[in-house]
Amino acid sequence: MSRSETDLIFSSKQSKVKDFAFDAQVVEVFPDMISRSVPGYNTIIETISRLSQQYVSNDSNIYDLGCSLGAATLAMRKGITAKNCKIIGVDNSPAMIERCKMHINAFKGDTPVDILEGNIVDFPINNASMVVLNFTLQFIEPTQRSQVIENIADGLQTGGLLVLSEKLSTDDDVCQNLLVDLHHDFKRSNGYSDLEIAQKRTALEKVMLTDSVSIQVERLKNAGFSHITPWFQCFNFYSLIAIK
Numbered sequence: 455m456s457r458s459e460t461d462l463i464f465s466s467k468q469s470k471v472k473d474f475a476f477d478a479q480v481v482e483v484f485p486d487m488i489s490r491s492v493p494g495y496n497t498i499i500e501t502i503s504r505l506s507q508q509y510v511s512n513d514s515n516i517y518d519l520g521c522s523l524g525a526a527t528l529a530m531r532k533g534i535t536a537k538n539c540k541i542i543g544v545d546n547s548p549a550m551i552e553r554c555k556m557h558i559n560a561f562k563g564d565t566p567v568d569i570l571e572g573n574i575v576d577f578p579i580n581n582a583s584m585v586v587l588n589f590t591l592q593f594i595e596p597t598q599r600s601q602v603i604e605n606i607a608d609g610l611q612t613g614g615l616l617v618l619s620e621k622l623s624t625d626d627d628v629c630q631n632l633l634v635d636l637h638h639d640f641k642r643s644n645g646y647s648d649l650e651i652a653q654k655r656t657a658l659e660k661v662m663l664t665d666s667v668s669i670q671v672e673r674l675k676n677a678g679f680s681h682i683t684p685w686f687q688c689f690n691f692y693s694l695i696a697i698k
């Protein structure tokens with residue numbers, strides 16, 4: 455992860471909080487924002503690296519969908535031992551893509567990387583041995599999420615791996631409130647104020663609609679994944695592995 459500016463985007467009172475967007479202002483502070491907001495983010499990135507060592511096969515493609523600044527791409531490039539592979543990072547934010555390319559070029563690695571601007575809803579996935587959706591599906595319109603997962607399943611080799619990390623919601627109000635409180639405590643302990651937490655929550659209200667874990671697992675099964683298990687959870691953030 456590159457050094458970045460401190461995330462102060464929501465630190466002063468805004469008269470009207472705009473919907474959250476992955477624009478140039480967010481790109482500038484993104485590594486700081488994600489590591490102070492998502493519990494377990496670094497553990498998930500390190501595990502993606504380990505999984506790439508195990509699951510990426512020779513002569514295959516690896517996809518990082520919603521790659522942002524390429525943290526998972528770099529982790530996989532470090533982990534992969536298979537030969538003749540290519541990593542394809544995709545994001546629909548031009549500001550992210552521009553910075554991601556600079557970031558990737560700053561590091562050396564044996565596996566070639568293509569960073570492409572595109573929409574993961576209809577992005578072609580071919581001959582894949584590993585696909586990563588690290589906190590991206592939650593930003594896709596809910597009616598299009600099954601299409602994204604089916605497209606990935608179709609493009610994965612049998613035995614290929616999908617890592618799907620998301621923020622969860624649950625219908626159980628007691629559990630939901632408990633997890634949200636724990637997450638807000640986590641953000642406070644990382645230096646965010648109550649005002650920042652509240653304004654960011656408002657900004658995300660319409661653009662990040664979270665699913666329950668059971669909906670996610672059902673979607674993966676329907677798309678043809680044979681082995682599905684959560685491997686990580688901290689508060690309302692979790693990661694699943696799904697093998698075709």
Ligand code: GEK
Binds near residue numbers: 544545572573587590
């Ligand atoms: C990481 N995976 O650091 N098509 C392509 N990209 C999209 C789309 C779309 N339809 N919608 C949103 N994005 C990264 C973190 S961040 C998660 C992923 C977060 C992109 C969006 O531009 C952003 O870069 C990314 O998905 C989500 O491991 O910030 O909480």
